[in-house]
């Protein structure tokens with residue numbers, strides 16, 4: 401990943417337009433799908449950063465220049481224009497659109513490779529942001545455009561772990577509604593619940609109730625995460641599901657210590 405001044409941005413991030421990185425990543429997903437009997441592979445990789453152009457926004461590397469030429473946009477010519485004025489149009493919007501299409505393209509190729517290797521394994525996006533209220537193109541990801549290549553989506557919603565008393569889960573409700581409109585009515589949709597240290601049994605139960613009662617139609621819950629989750633919070637998780645009407649769970653009976 402390169403900034404507009406040609407400096408590397410975060411050595412651990414690859415550019416999806418680098419053919420070597422792309423080939424490696426697609427092969428990695430393909431190998432996992434083919435050989436590990438997985439139902440899905442989950443990623444929370446946002447390929448581009450959210451920084452503005454003059455703050456180190458990515459990417460302006462040589463591979464992006466080559467790739468953009470194919471789409472009819474001359475990034476090389478746009479660089480000096482955007483250096484002088486980061487809001488210059490149409491260069492800025494073309495650059496943002498190119499980031500989004502680059503992300504969609506990589507995930508499409510990953511999804512196609514996975515399907516070819518194992519039709520029962522799908523790609524899941526772990527969405528780490530609440531997109532409502534964020535500018536379109538932030539991080540170069542367009543969930544609506546990505547949706548046809550996803551098999552499921554999970555909101556990485558960790559509200560419970562903040563331990564707020566009388567939490568009404570306003571953000572959870574908005575997040576669930578926003579992403580449901582982006583992924584369409586039928587995609588398997590999972591809500592994160594965080595039974596972590598600052599959470600309380602009441603918050604976990606209330607958070608589950610909000611998720612399962614939401615009109616966005618949640619198909620599953622994700623326990624985020626078991627690190628730091630006490631047994632009492634794990635029991636609250638199960639109890640919350642029972643209270644919310646999830647079928648097939650045995651009642652929580654508690655545990656007695658025996659000598």
Ligand SMILES: [Zn+2]
Pocket residue numbers: 401402415416417418459460461462463464
């Ligand atoms: Zn690049």
